[in-house]
Amino acid sequence: MSASTALMTDRYELTMLDAALRDGTASRHCVFELFARRLSGGRRFGVVAGTGRLLGLLRDFRFGDEELRFLRDAQVVSPETVRHLESYRFTGSITGYREGELYFPGSPILTVEGTFADAVILETLALSVMNHDSAVATAAARMSIAAGDRPLAEMGSRRAAEASAVAAARAAYIAGFGATSNLEAGRRWGIPTMGTAAHAWTLLHDTEEEAFRSQIASLGVDTTLLVDTYDIRRGVELAVQVAGTGLGGVRIDSGDLPLVAAEVRAQLDALGATGTRITVTSDLDEYAIAALAASPVDAYGVGTSVVTGSGYPTAGMVYKLVARQDAGGGWVAVSKKAEGKGSQGGRKGAFRRLDGGVAVEEHVEIADGFETLPAAADVAGSRALQAVLVEHGDIDPAAEGTQGVVAARAHHLAVREELPVRALALSKSDPAIPTVFSDAGDR
Amino acid sequence: MSASTALMTDRYELTMLDAALRDGTASRHCVFELFARRLSGGRRFGVVAGTGRLLGLLRDFRFGDEELRFLRDAQVVSPETVRHLESYRFTGSITGYREGELYFPGSPILTVEGTFADAVILETLALSVMNHDSAVATAAARMSIAAGDRPLAEMGSRRAAEASAVAAARAAYIAGFGATSNLEAGRRWGIPTMGTAAHAWTLLHDTEEEAFRSQIASLGVDTTLLVDTYDIRRGVELAVQVAGTGLGGVRIDSGDLPLVAAEVRAQLDALGATGTRITVTSDLDEYAIAALAASPVDAYGVGTSVVTGSGYPTAGMVYKLVARQDAGGGWVAVSKKAEGKGSQGGRKGAFRRLDGGVAVEEHVEIADGFETLPAAADVAGSRALQAVLVEHGDIDPAAEGTQGVVAARAHHLAVREELPVRALALSKSDPAIPTVFSDAGDR
Numbered sequence: 001m002s003a004s005t006a007l008m009t010d011r012y013e014l015t016m017l018d019a020a021l022r023d024g025t026a027s028r029h030c031v032f033e034l035f036a037r038r039l040s041g042g043r044r045f046g047v048v049a050g051t052g053r054l055l056g057l058l059r060d061f062r063f064g065d066e067e068l069r070f071l072r073d074a075q076v077v078s079p080e081t082v083r084h085l086e087s088y089r090f091t092g093s094i095t096g097y098r099e100g101e102l103y104f105p106g107s108p109i110l111t112v113e114g115t116f117a118d119a120v121i122l123e124t125l126a127l128s129v130m131n132h133d134s135a136v137a138t139a140a141a142r143m144s145i146a147a148g149d150r151p152l153a154e155m156g157s158r159r160a161a162e163a164s165a166v167a168a169a170r171a172a173y174i175a176g177f178g179a180t181s182n183l184e185a186g187r188r189w190g191i192p193t194m195g196t197a198a199h200a201w202t203l204l205h206d207t208e209e210e211a212f213r214s215q216i217a218s219l220g221v222d223t224t225l226l227v228d229t230y231d232i233r234r235g236v237e238l239a240v241q242v243a244g245t246g247l248g249g250v251r252i253d254s255g256d257l258p259l260v261a262a263e264v265r266a267q268l269d270a271l272g273a274t275g276t277r278i279t280v281t282s283d284l285d286e287y288a289i290a291a292l293a294a295s296p297v298d299a300y301g302v303g304t305s306v307v308t309g310s311g312y313p314t315a316g317m318v319y320k321l322v323a324r325q326d327a328g329g330g331w332v333a334v335s336k337k338a339e340g341k342g343s344q345g346g347r348k349g350a351f352r353r354l355d356g357g358v359a360v361e362e363h364v365e366i367a368d369g370f371e372t373l374p375a376a377a378d379v380a381g382s383r384a385l386q387a388v389l390v391e392h393g394d395i396d397p398a399a400e401g402t403q404g405v406v407a408a409r410a411h412h413l414a415v416r417e418e419l420p421v422r423a424l425a426l427s428k429s430d431p432a433i434p435t436v437f438s439d440a441g442d443r
Numbered sequence: 444m445s446a447s448t449a450l451m452t453d454r455y456e457l458t459m460l461d462a463a464l465r466d467g468t469a470s471r472h473c474v475f476e477l478f479a480r481r482l483s484g485g486r487r488f489g490v491v492a493g494t495g496r497l498l499g500l501l502r503d504f505r506f507g508d509e510e511l512r513f514l515r516d517a518q519v520v521s522p523e524t525v526r527h528l529e530s531y532r533f534t535g536s537i538t539g540y541r542e543g544e545l546y547f548p549g550s551p552i553l554t555v556e557g558t559f560a561d562a563v564i565l566e567t568l569a570l571s572v573m574n575h576d577s578a579v580a581t582a583a584a585r586m587s588i589a590a591g592d593r594p595l596a597e598m599g600s601r602r603a604a605e606a607s608a609v610a611a612a613r614a615a616y617i618a619g620f621g622a623t624s625n626l627e628a629g630r631r632w633g634i635p636t637m638g639t640a641a642h643a644w645t646l647l648h649d650t651e652e653e654a655f656r657s658q659i660a661s662l663g664v665d666t667t668l669l670v671d672t673y674d675i676r677r678g679v680e681l682a683v684q685v686a687g688t689g690l691g692g693v694r695i696d697s698g699d700l701p702l703v704a705a706e707v708r709a710q711l712d713a714l715g716a717t718g719t720r721i722t723v724t725s726d727l728d729e730y731a732i733a734a735l736a737a738s739p740v741d742a743y744g745v746g747t748s749v750v751t752g753s754g755y756p757t758a759g760m761v762y763k764l765v766a767r768q769d770a771g772g773g774w775v776a777v778s779k780k781a782e783g784k785g786s787q788g789g790r791k792g793a794f795r796r797l798d799g800g801v802a803v804e805e806h807v808e809i810a811d812g813f814e815t816l817p818a819a820a821d822v823a824g825s826r827a828l829q830a831v832l833v834e835h836g837d838i839d840p841a842a843e844g845t846q847g848v849v850a851a852r853a854h855h856l857a858v859r860e861e862l863p864v865r866a867l868a869l870s871k872s873d874p875a876i877p878t879v880f881s882d883a884g885d886r
Binding site: 003007008009010011012013014015016018019020022023025028030032057066067069071074076078107116120123124125126128129132134157158159160161162163165166167182183184186187193195196197198199200201202203204205206210214215218219229230231279304307308313314316319320321324325327330334335337338413419438 | 450451452453454455456457458459461462463465466468471473475500509510513514517519521549559563566567568570571572574575576598600601602603604605606607608609611622624625626627629630636637638639641642643644645646647649653657658660661662673674698715717730752756757759762763764767769770777778779780
């Protein structure tokens with residue numbers, strides 16, 4: 001297996017490169033922008049995630065022997081282009097929203113600058129990572145808001161392809177989840193891992209009691225016992241009988257949760273297990289979590305819905321050429337006109353306007369060419385949204401790896417506080433704040 | 444980066460193993476079954492995909508130094524269990540539906556036999572792979588049926604996490620797509636790759652004409668030109684002007700496709716480019732493809748909807764303990780009773796009953812214990828659905844790698860012919876054929 005990420009790329013990126021190397025346009029300096037035209041699913045805000053992962057994958061975006069052999073043998077590009085790719089590494093710059101930041105329609109989430117040859121071939125990988133991770137993070141943030149102070153764990157690995165599951169655990173953690181069941185997410189990204197037991201554990205043993213006794217012997221009385229394999233009422237009774245009133249928790253994975261949670265709480269209290277926590281894990285999404293707000297539930301485990309973006313598994317972001325040099329070296333803002341898919345040309349600076357600490361507008365300044373965009377301090381009552389992530393090929397190490405995850409989660413939880421109250425509702429709506437474009441030259 | 448897949452696993456698999464090694468149940472022989480309780484989205488059939496990928500990942504399901512260090516440092520399991528995992532490799536057996544096969548509710552898609560210690564820890568990885576790949580393949584098969592003889596290409600890499608994109612391209616190909624835009628899917632799985640050009644290609648050039656001329660110089664006159672960057676009518680005119688009437692194709696990525704396709708066809712014909720093909724690629728799913736059946740479209744490119752399972756990104760399969768040894772070494776069929784999530788205990792044999800070559804029933808024989816299940820020939824007018832994929836740890840090489848993909852696609856296209864006509868409709872419904880369970884002892 002190759003560790004290169006370079007072929008996680010649509011074929012046309014390389015055939016365009018091939019043609020551009022032939023006609024001389026490959027060396028034109030270009031500005032590509034990654035943004036979302038709209039928020040999928042009538043979401044009121046989006047959460048940027050994947051940035052740190054993308055930067056790591058960018059390090060491995062090199063064409064090794066296996067990749068070059070494939071391109072040569074399959075005649076995807078000319079021998080000259082194969083030679084060009086041998087020494088390829090991205091030497092351009094990327095400015096972008098910090099990971100964990102909120103975004104709105106038209107927010108310039110990533111701005112990639114470099115020659116056409118440098119920048120065009122990153123399109124597929126950048127979109128793959130950002131679209132997936134941001135979709136999960138956006139759904140996760142809604143669940144985290146709905147859960148309030150109750151802990152949330154991501155347990156959806158089995159409902160996502162194996163590598164996506166690791167990325168999804170990471171995105172959910174950035175957006176407010178407290179832990180994941182996925183061990184690789186723990187190893188690779190430093191995310192706290194958790195788990196209880198499966199129904200197979202109970203079924204493996206000759207009796208439910210033996211299963212409970214063994215789990216407690218191994219994990220201690222503070223463990224969480226799964227009580228719904230046979231009969232919940234009998235399971236709870238047995239759990240307290242075996243563990244005593246100091247039992248850490250019980251997990252319920254089936255049934256009408258508000259009803260069952262209330263019954264189990266009453267039963268636990270009657271048995272004296274007043275400190276035993278109730279974790280629920282059955283088909284939860286943000287709406288089910290919100291509906292359980294008044295129920296005596298202590299923790300949520302969310303599977304399918306968080307790893308699949310709760311109905312919207314991709315954020316629908318696009319990667320568009322917005323400015324380039326012309327034959328004479330001057331800068332031209334470019335945009336396509338395709339029906340319903342137009343784009344806004346020009347390099348952009350982005351700021352979130354705040355009023356008393358509350359976000360009121362996504363303010364995007366457009367520069368036609370090389371004009372200097374305003375710095376954060378220049379725009380009163382605004383917070384600058386972009387940071388330099390890659391400068392002439394050098395990747396900011398603080399945005400990568402486990403430290404990148406820690407920073408992204410902290411940033412997300414901080415900026416979420418700026419959201420207006422109406423952004424927190426779960427129903428479909430327009431974006432919580434408008435995106436306003438202005439020409440930098442007009443200020 | 445580690446190439447091990449062993450930590451793509453929920454934490455509770457390993458804590459259950461830990462407790463089972465302590466209490467002696469780890470050595471009990473077990474039968475786990477991977478199946479779907481229902482077909483998500485009111486689909487009329489499901490398509491099994493991922494099997495060959497899973498077998499490859501199973502080879503890498505070993506705990507190396509990095510994995511063991513993490514488990515030790517994070518105290519996920521006891522030092523004794525860490526030592527047990529050092530030498531872990533799966534030495535059990537897996538019987539399963541051939542990749543590309545159809546499945547229905549309760550079909551025993553995979554049957555994993557081994558000690559509890561051997562088999563329980565494969566749950567997460569097996570479900571991750573099969574749930575994702577089967578969801579994509581099921582959606583892809585519906586699109587392939589809707590497209591009829593017109594070629595279909597998978598172009599959704601940018602709307603799926605980077606590794607899932609490769610798996611999705613593979614699953615779509617197995618289910619009838621003819622090509623993918625994803626180069627890694629070409630390299631790793633031998634899938635034909637294709638591509639046209641992006642809007643950025645046109646925008647990079649000073650004029651649309653220069654972009655078209657350059658693409659033709661590089662890729663030849665048989666290439667497909669993207670004609671909707673500015674104005675489709677003008678784009679088509681220019682395309683034929685530049686390429687001549689021998690132009691291979693034009694791609695339309697926006698607008699009201701039935702209307703636009705008809706206009707473009709008329710315009711191409713009027714210009715004499717009667718052999719120029721029309722490829723459409725804008726937000727297609729199986730319904731949009733079906734709606735274009737009467738339009739003059741020559742090929743479809745499908746993105747988001749195929750890689751996200753067209754609204755159902757996971758197949759919802761589960762992995763359940765269905766039989767095990769008891770303390771005395773006898774076999775016990777086991778099943779849970781949890782509300783709405785019950786399972787059917789016992790090892791199973793599966794056959795598709797056919798009447799005049801048309802599938803009429805998914806017939807599942809249940810054995811309580813070690814009884815021999817009937818062989819294919821024993822059940823008249825039936826086709827046996829299970830094959831041995833792994834025997835005492837030895838993986839069938841024919842099910843893996845590129846040859847596995849070729850076999851799976853051929854098998855899928857063959858068995859799809861057995862579907863009754865009503866299975867081919869796209870609307871939500873019950874499964875096309877019923878699943879009937881019978882006790883092997885009763886025959």
